[in-house]
Structure formats: structure tokens, C-alpha cells
Amino acid sequence: MTSVTVVTGGAGAMGVACARVLATRTDALLLTDIDERRVHAAAEMIGQDGGATVHHFVADLDDAGATTELANYAGALGELHGLVHTAGLSPSMAGWREILRVDLIAVARVLDAFLPLVVPSSAAVCLASVAGHLGEFDPAMDSLLEDPLAPDLEARFLAACGAEPDSGAVYRLAKRAVIRLCALTAVSWGRSGGRVVSLSPGLIDTEMGRLELRQNPIKNWMAEITPVGAGRGGLDTVLPGRISDIATAVDFLCSDSAAFISGCDLLVDGGLVAAMDRKDN
Numbered sequence: 001m002t003s004v005t006v007v008t009g010g011a012g013a014m015g016v017a018c019a020r021v022l023a024t025r026t027d028a029l030l031l032t033d034i035d036e037r038r039v040h041a042a043a044e045m046i047g048q049d050g051g052a053t054v055h056h057f058v059a060d061l062d063d064a065g066a067t068t069e070l071a072n073y074a075g076a077l078g079e080l081h082g083l084v085h086t087a088g089l090s091p092s093m094a095g096w097r098e099i100l101r102v103d104l105i106a107v108a109r110v111l112d113a114f115l116p117l118v119v120p121s122s123a124a125v126c127l128a129s130v131a132g133h134l135g136e137f138d139p140a141m142d143s144l145l146e147d148p149l150a151p152d153l154e155a156r157f158l159a160a161c162g163a164e165p166d167s168g169a170v171y172r173l174a175k176r177a178v179i180r181l182c183a184l185t186a187v188s189w190g191r192s193g194g195r196v197v198s199l200s201p202g203l204i205d206t207e208m209g210r211l212e213l214r215q216n217p218i219k220n221w222m223a224e225i226t227p228v229g230a231g232r233g234g235l236d237t238v239l240p241g242r243i244s245d246i247a248t249a250v251d252f253l254c255s256d257s258a259a260f261i262s263g264c265d266l267l268v269d270g271g272l273v274a275a276m277d278r279k280d281n
């Protein structure tokens with residue numbers, strides 16, 4: 001049976017890096033993104049590397065119908081091996097509603113749409129963030145965000161916030177909820193033998209990461225205190241993490257070597273959360 005690996009955000013920095021590595025491990029690779037031009041270019045480029053047959057599918061994952069079509073397309077290609085969900089928006093890219101929809105609701109929708117395709121070798125890796133690990137979280141908000149597909153979620157969320165929240169606060173809550181969602185979904189996917197994990201990147205040197213660095217001066221300090229620091233290996237990166245750090249971890253999590261790993265979050269942050277937990281660093 002043809003093995004299929006799906007990468008959402010397949011035109012983005014981490015999506016392309018993950019897809020390139022995974023193309024050597026799967027028969028068919030399906031890249032999907034909202035950006036038609038860039039996902040087409042990414043599929044062509046990765047196709048030229050050799051390895052998997054590369055397909056692409058343009059979809060706005062904020063659209064339930066498009067997400068179902070994506071899952072159907074993947075199912076028609078073969079048996080689900082990997083689902084790597086990197087599609088996302090950062091706080092400086094959109095308002096709070098869009099952040100909630102793309103960074104949380106769409107993740108739940110994708111995991112739900114792919115559930116019928118799950119077989120014992122299927123693994124999903126969803127990108128969360130260190131933002132979902134930092135600071136205190138309100139248990140009432142946690143339980144409200146536990147069911148991202150509830151039809152009245154946005155209205156109840158706004159009511160719980162008390163006033164229009166800012167995008168950064170919603171990004172942090174959404175990423176925290178993704179970590180919890182993956183743990184929960186590991187149970188439903190697990191009934192068919194599949195695995196689900198979240199992966200929380202630290203400060204990674206992508207356009208998105210650099211945009212947030214420019215918008216939030218505190219990120220300079222966070223980059224400075226990241227124990228595995230910038231400039232490692234002599235590479236000239238503005239932020240300490242590299243897309244290859246993420247792609248390597250995703251490759252492992254999708255592989256048989258990770259066959260007993262499910263329902264947890266992997267921090268790939270160079271020790272940032274540990275450093276921030278210890279104020280005396």
C-alpha cells in the first residue's frame with residue numbers, strides 16, 4: 001500500500017523543511033497551504049529532490065469543507081503514515097479571531113478530518129509553541145478551549161475574556177490548547193493504533209520568528225537566555241533555533257523509532273522554557 005505523508009503549512013518555512021526530510025520516508029507526500037503560488041513552488045522543488053511523489057492541494061484550513069476535501073484527497077493517495085501540521089499564524093499577522101480559528105480550531109478540524117484514515121502506523125505531529133508553556137493558565141479557560149469545534153466557542157471565549165483580547169494573548173492560549181488537544185486526540189487516534197503528539201518550538205529563525213522578534217523586544221532577551229544560543233556552529237542565525245532542529249524532531253516523531261510516543265508534547269526550544277522557569281539565570 002502506498003504510504004502518504006501530509007504536511008500542512010507546506011509552503012511555510014518549517015513545513016518545507018519537514019517535507020524535505022519526510023519525502024525520503026514516504027511514497028507520496030501531500031503538501032497543503034493557503035498560498036497557492038508558494039505551495040506549488042515548494043512541491044516542484046521537493047519533487048526534484050527525488051524520493052516521494054509530491055502532490056499539492058490548496059486549502060484554507062479555516063474552511064471545514066476544504067479540510068474534508070484535503071483528507072479525502074490524502075485517503076485517495078494511499079495509507080496515512082504521517083500528518084505534520086505546521087500551518088499557523090503568529091500574533092503580528094492577524095487579529096485575535098483569526099488566530100483562534102487558524103491556530104486552534106483548524107488544528108482540531110484537521111485531526112478530526114483525518115481520524116477515519118488512521119491506521120497503526122499513522123502519526124500526527126502538530127506544531128504548538130513555547131508560548132503554550134510560559135506563565136500561568138486559568139483552568140476555566142483551559143476547559144473552555146477543550147472543545148475547539150463547539151459551534152459557540154468564539155462567543156463564549158470573548159465572554160470569558162471580558163473584552164476584546166489581543167492577538168498575543170490568544171496565540172498563547174491557542175498553543176496551550178493545541179498541546180492539550182493533542183494529548184486528548186491521542187486517545188481517539190489510539191483506538192485505531194495511531195499516535196498524536198505536539199511539538200513546541202522555541203525561537204526559530206524563520207520569517208515568522210524574525211517578525212515577532214521585531215515586534216516584541218522581550219524576544220531579544222529570550223533569545224539571549226536560550227541556553228543553546230545563537231551563532232552555534234558558526235551559522236549566522238538571528239534566532240537560536242533552526243528549521244532543521246524542527247524537521248529532525250518531526251522526522252523522529254513520525255518514525256517507527258517513536259512507536260511508543262503519543263499524547264505528549266516535545267519542547268524543541270534549546271532549553272528556553274527551563275531557563276525562563278529559573279529567574280536566576
Ligand SMILES: NC(=O)c1ccc[n+]([C@@H]2O[C@H](COP(=O)([O-])OP(=O)(O)OC[C@H]3O[C@@H](n4cnc5c(N)ncnc54)[C@H](O)[C@@H]3O)[C@@H](O)[C@H]2O)c1
Nearest residue numbers: 009011012013014034060061087088129201204206208209
Ligand atoms: N518561527 C518560530 O519561531 C515559531 C515558534 C513557535 C511556534 N511556531 C509555529 O510553527 C508553525 C510554523 O511556523 P513557520 O515559522 O514555519 O511559519 P510560516 O509562516 O513560514 O508557515 C506557516 C504556513 O501556514 C500557512 N497558513 C496560514 N494560514 C493558513 C490557513 N488558514 N490555511 C492553510 N494554511 C495556512 C501560511 O501560508 C504559511 O505557509 C506555526 O504554527 C507557528 O505558530 C513558530
